[in-house]
Amino acid sequence: MRRIAFDAMGGDHAPEPELDAAVAVLREGRKDLGIILVGDEAQIREGLSRRGASPGPALLVHHAPDVIRMQDHPSVAVKGKKQSSMRIGFDLVKAGEAHAMVSAGNSGAMLACGLLVWKRLPGVIRPGIGTTFPTLEDDCVLCDMGANVDVQPAMLAQFGLLGAAYARTMQGKPRPRVGLLANGEEESKGTELTREAHAILKRLPGDRHEYVGYIEGRDIFAGKVDAIATDGFTGNIVLKTAEGAAQTMVEMLKRAFASSPRAQVGYVLAKPALQKFKRRLDYAETGGAPLLGVDHLALICHGRSNATALKNAIHAAARYLDKHLIDNVAEALAPVDSGQSQKLRHMRAKP
Amino acid sequence: MRRIAFDAMGGDHAPEPELDAAVAVLREGRKDLGIILVGDEAQIREGLSRRGASPGPALLVHHAPDVIRMQDHPSVAVKGKKQSSMRIGFDLVKAGEAHAMVSAGNSGAMLACGLLVWKRLPGVIRPGIGTTFPTLEDDCVLCDMGANVDVQPAMLAQFGLLGAAYARTMQGKPRPRVGLLANGEEESKGTELTREAHAILKRLPGDRHEYVGYIEGRDIFAGKVDAIATDGFTGNIVLKTAEGAAQTMVEMLKRAFASSPRAQVGYVLAKPALQKFKRRLDYAETGGAPLLGVDHLALICHGRSNATALKNAIHAAARYLDKHLIDNVAEALAPVDSGQSQKLRHMRAKP
Numbered sequence: 001m002r003r004i005a006f007d008a009m010g011g012d013h014a015p016e017p018e019l020d021a022a023v024a025v026l027r028e029g030r031k032d033l034g035i036i037l038v039g040d041e042a043q044i045r046e047g048l049s050r051r052g053a054s055p056g057p058a059l060l061v062h063h064a065p066d067v068i069r070m071q072d073h074p075s076v077a078v079k080g081k082k083q084s085s086m087r088i089g090f091d092l093v094k095a096g097e098a099h100a101m102v103s104a105g106n107s108g109a110m111l112a113c114g115l116l117v118w119k120r121l122p123g124v125i126r127p128g129i130g131t132t133f134p135t136l137e138d139d140c141v142l143c144d145m146g147a148n149v150d151v152q153p154a155m156l157a158q159f160g161l162l163g164a165a166y167a168r169t170m171q172g173k174p175r176p177r178v179g180l181l182a183n184g185e186e187e188s189k190g191t192e193l194t195r196e197a198h199a200i201l202k203r204l205p206g207d208r209h210e211y212v213g214y215i216e217g218r219d220i221f222a223g224k225v226d227a228i229a230t231d232g233f234t235g236n237i238v239l240k241t242a243e244g245a246a247q248t249m250v251e252m253l254k255r256a257f258a259s260s261p262r263a264q265v266g267y268v269l270a271k272p273a274l275q276k277f278k279r280r281l282d283y284a285e286t287g288g289a290p291l292l293g294v295d296h297l298a299l300i301c302h303g304r305s306n307a308t309a310l311k312n313a314i315h316a317a318a319r320y321l322d323k324h325l326i327d328n329v330a331e332a333l334a335p336v337d338s339g340q341s342q343k344l345r346h347m348r349a350k351p
Numbered sequence: 352m353r354r355i356a357f358d359a360m361g362g363d364h365a366p367e368p369e370l371d372a373a374v375a376v377l378r379e380g381r382k383d384l385g386i387i388l389v390g391d392e393a394q395i396r397e398g399l400s401r402r403g404a405s406p407g408p409a410l411l412v413h414h415a416p417d418v419i420r421m422q423d424h425p426s427v428a429v430k431g432k433k434q435s436s437m438r439i440g441f442d443l444v445k446a447g448e449a450h451a452m453v454s455a456g457n458s459g460a461m462l463a464c465g466l467l468v469w470k471r472l473p474g475v476i477r478p479g480i481g482t483t484f485p486t487l488e489d490d491c492v493l494c495d496m497g498a499n500v501d502v503q504p505a506m507l508a509q510f511g512l513l514g515a516a517y518a519r520t521m522q523g524k525p526r527p528r529v530g531l532l533a534n535g536e537e538e539s540k541g542t543e544l545t546r547e548a549h550a551i552l553k554r555l556p557g558d559r560h561e562y563v564g565y566i567e568g569r570d571i572f573a574g575k576v577d578a579i580a581t582d583g584f585t586g587n588i589v590l591k592t593a594e595g596a597a598q599t600m601v602e603m604l605k606r607a608f609a610s611s612p613r614a615q616v617g618y619v620l621a622k623p624a625l626q627k628f629k630r631r632l633d634y635a636e637t638g639g640a641p642l643l644g645v646d647h648l649a650l651i652c653h654g655r656s657n658a659t660a661l662k663n664a665i666h667a668a669a670r671y672l673d674k675h676l677i678d679n680v681a682e683a684l685a686p687v688d689s690g691q692s693q694k695l696r697h698m699r700a701k702p
Binding site: 070071149150181182183186189190191194219220221222232234236237240241242243244246247248251253257260262266267268269272273276 | 422424486487497500501532534537542543545567568569570571573583585588589591592593594595596597599602603604607610611613614617618619620621622623624
């Protein structure tokens with residue numbers, strides 16, 4: 001049985017959506033999937049009993065007296081609050097008592113735990129958060145979506161390789177197309193940072209991915225590439241912009257449908273199709289984003305995740321474990337460890 | 352009569368959409384608006400006659416033997432091709448023969464012409480491109496959308512002030528809300544660059560704008576602020592991402608409507624409302640983006656602009672002239688010239 005350490009105190013509205021999600025997974029009765037709820041034991045037990053559920057072999061409770069807050073400095077999870085639900089979750093995975101960690105808490109603190117409680121995979125300069133989203137053609141993965149805001153060219157280039165490893169493993173694409181996000185397609189575009197990263201990516205061997213060069217914002221959803229490399233500042237803004245644009249469009253659409261009786265009738269008829277469309281855009285459907293480049297599996301969820309998003313993140317964690325995502329990322333980087341990663345560092349020093 | 356110097360050779364498909372746009376404006380018969388088509392005279396005259404139009408007082412033709420290409424280095428417009436349509440357009444405005452310049456050409460070259468053929472307004476460190484887009488509440492202006500990719504904190508802070516001046520003048524908002532785009536709302540978020548710019552914006556006097564701090568990608572379309580400050584790399588990616596997301600959504604929506612006969616009937620009924628909605632999202636409706644911070648009016652249009660977008664840009668230029676946009680930007684920065692701008696430079700030097 002795969003066990004997921006699940007931070008019951010992580011999200012903005014914890015522990016209610018977390019408990020809803022855990023109980024929902026429990027009630028699916030899957031034999032291959034167990035959850036360890038980590039957090040205030042009394043609060044968790046009371047919340048479970050309110051839902052008519054109780055701990056058992058498929059739903060363990062592990063007490064953690066402390067909580068990492070959104071405003072806490074990331075290092076707190078490593079140096080200060082060692083008894084927090086988040087930190088204990090990482091400890092459980094490290095000790096082999098759980099196979100993956102899922103939390104909707106402070107993502108900076110998650111990164112710090114991944115780096116310092118766990119460790120980087122050989123060859124990785126900095127881990128990045130990989131997140132998938134739907135495009136017109138297929139799903140696409142973007143790395144980094146927020147772990148590293150001030151980055152170096154070699155890190156940025158490596159985010160492309162981490163994304164490619166994800167696309168190979170989870171989407172079965174043998175040679176994913178990798179693009180570097182910039183403000184234009186021409187080589188003269190971009191910042192000093194992207195131009196150096198571009199030079200590195202062009203020189204790397206491309207037998208397991210295809211580097212297509214710069215891509216623009218408008219290419220993201222057109223399905224032009226399978227993996228996108230960007231720094232965590234830009235990645236975070238891009239994804240939240242797309243999320244906001246989608247929400248705004250759905251709202252504008254609602255207003256358009258409400259604008260005339262004729263359009264209202266049209267809405268009623270088209271409603272099932274529209275709901276399918278809305279579901280495709282809903283971040284809650286994808287659940288959590290994996291931290292790529294550390295030696296175990298951690299899924300970072302939106303702080304505002306509802307129960308559905310959290311449940312989907314637990315399912316996603318199980319899928320990643322089934323596909324051996326971390327082993328595949330490690331293996332993708334390992335053969336070039338003393339080569340590629342050294343080369344990456346070298347390229348940074350001598351651009 | 353206001354005269355607009357209009358680069359007939361600027362866009363990706365020039366001169367056809369340019370000529371369509373010019374003829375469309377001519378046929379409106381406005382007494383207050385004239386166009387000077389700048390470009391290859393023979394080609395322009397032939398194109399006009401094919402459209403049953405001919406030059407006259409409201410539609411002058413000014414010959415320019417050369418063209419700035421998209422792949423040309425921006426400095427070419429200033430130092431190399433001095434007889435290009437773009438450069439001559441800027442020269443005509445400088446000489447007082449035209450009041451504004453509109454082009455869908457190389458935006459880096461437009462910036463170079465603005466900086467070196469014209470000049471910066473007193474107090475401006477670097478001009479930025481301001482672009483407006485619809486939000487749920489109202490229109491919002493973002494500066495910079497692509498003129499400056501590697502920026503300094505003081506420049507970034509000033510983009511907020513340029514945006515605020517635009518919102519005051521064009522949207523009649525006496526004290527526009529200004530936000531700085533980042534990857535989270537907390538002060539601890541952002542890059543070194545945004546944290547320094549944030550510190551500068553917090554210290555500036557806020558009698559003519561309200562600085563609300565960091566805003567996230569998802570706030571952009573929610574109408575949380577009237578003006579957004581960001582560097583040109585991020586601004587360009589954000590706007591193209593939103594544009595791409597909107598196009599993708601419209602496409603997904605079409606597929607949803609086509610998915611069942613019932614939804615198809617719904618579509619037919621809702622079509623007029625949906626078209627209104629689509630029009631709101633169409634960049635062609637807004638036309639061009641003004642270069643803010645130089646001493647004359649230049650509108651930068653999308654390279655792929657169609658005739659509608661270009662026609663709207665000419666109309667927008669006329670509106671900006673009517674509202675004295677450049678004077679208002681100058682006046683907003685001028686009283687603090689030896690104060691605020693000096694202070695901005697100083698703050699950069701001593702963060």
